[in-house]
Amino acid sequence: MHIPTLREILKSYLILITIGSASMIVITVKYMRKDLTGTVIDVKSWLKAAYFGCGINFIGYGERFAVLRYAHIDPNTKTFSIPCTERKPDYYFVQGGVKGNILTVKEWMKENILNDWMENMTVYSYYYIKKNRMSVIKTPTFAVNRVEAHNLYHAMCEWYSLFLISYLLNFDPKQVAILFMDDRPPNILDETWDTLFGEITRYNTIPSDNVYKALIWNIYGYESLMNIPTLTRLPYVTEFRNFILDSFKLPQHKSLNCNRLRITVILRRDYRSHPELTSGIVLRKFYNNSEVLGVVQSVFYGHEVRGIYLEYFSMKEQIEMITQTDILVGMHGAGMSHILFLPKHAACFEIFPKYVNYYTFFKAFSRWRRTKYVSWKNQDSDNEFPEFKTKIPIHVLVSHLKTLKRRVCI
Incomplete structure (x- = not known):
């Protein structure tokens, strides 16, 4: 098998090279996949x-x-x-x-x-x-x-x-x-x-x-x-999903009932999620939790709406709730990985604060599972508040939720 030379490796990436002072030349490589x-x-x-x-x-x-x-x-x-x-x-x-770190050539290798x-x-x-x-x-x-x-x-x-x-x-x-x-x-x-x-x-x-x-x-x-x-x-993403569900002894399918949709809103709060954290500050929180839930309930009047903090539930309980969800709403974060377990007819609304890049990991999850997906990224600094809380304008919620409702129940 041919082992690529450093020159060949570098040619396969987009490279950003910076030169340090005359007394100390430092070459750094910012790498990313083609x-x-x-x-x-x-x-x-x-x-x-x-x-x-x-x-x-x-x-x-x-x-x-x-x-x-x-x-x-x-x-x-x-x-x-x-x-x-x-x-x-x-x-x-x-x-x-995809990490996008800037590393020296030696570190990168x-x-x-x-x-x-x-x-x-x-x-x-x-x-x-x-x-x-x-x-x-x-x-x-x-x-x-x-x-x-x-x-x-x-x-x-x-x-x-x-x-x-x-x-x-x-x-x-x-x-x-x-x-x-x-x-x-x-x-x-x-x-x-x-x-x-x-x-x-x-x-x-x-x-x-x-x-x-x-x-x-x-x-x-x-x-x-x-x-x-x-x-x-x-x-094999479907096979992987089924493997997870089988391991937890959960059903793989859910029927769509447009007269009684289930909408799940993932909420986030400050807490120390693991012992390596020195603080319990959590990013990307809704500023207006109650208002968000109220708007969702108004758009989906007569349907089942629930707001959940994932950390209060076991993994089996989390996955079970998502498998019974028709529309998932939440801020960008690891909890949105649960998109993988949505029913095939389901949809997701992912929200990004102004200070976060528009990452497409969970959009890809939806594409791989062929579920519906919409997103919104805040661009207005007036919607950002201390403690990493973001206010979601009512018209944004209503517009995107109605779009998803139409797409799920065509």
Whole structure:
């Protein structure tokens, strides 16, 4: 397989180079993917063009994930080792997409942690397993380094990648084991990991004599296909949705009743959502919660309208409410990831404050699921208030809600 040179890599990105002072030249790269609008990624082609190293003990797929056979992990250094009688594999994983960070070239080359794992990987002889009476773990195990473990959207990207790889490799995702390679503290999403997958362990708790018959390096969080909103289609998104619903034992379908629509408004409040936060300040809140709910009720008089704070509910309760929702309304935020679980006939109204960029992640969710979508971004500073609260003008609400009502009940 051809490993791209730095020149080739840089040519495939839009580059912004800045030069520092004469006494210290600093080259920084602001990277972003080329426009992928209209792109459909053939994930099965990853299997056809697999890279093999050390016999079949290292298999790289699509420069996004890899399978290591009889892999050993040093829990003290987080170093991976595989049996090999030849030189260590030379493989590179894609990176540098939607985060938009400004990094030095050196930092950029290492942004995908799988490249760090690759660089530090060592090899050993098969005799080492017998000599040290290593314990062979036969359950397929995914090594996962979570990027924002507390955030529903980023967790969803990682769950999707795990499901996608399991699907491609003919694993049952409910039976695979998960090995967290990070040091993130416990959070409210841990229970969902337990529900979706098999045994969950952390790298610093595994015995040093474990050898994994099949250890899979999961796609790095920011490189998940779900994190590329310009894709025309997301492979197996319906199957992924059904996997989540089945895991929670929830129905996959809801009938549309235009005489009794269900409208859900996601509300946001200040609270400390995870232990790594030093404060409980939450961005992107409605300034006029009561007024928003009142307007929604007036537009949908006689229908069921509810305003919810997601953090008061378990993940199963959250998903169940969304599967029974016909129209979803909310500020841009991780909670809008629930668009994935809306019925196919449903619609979403996403709202952006003036101080937030117009991100299209959840618009992409709607496109991939073929649900209806509208959005509005505030441009008037008079609608922005302290504590990150935004006033939503009544006419904006009424106009967009009526549009969605017509589109849902044509």
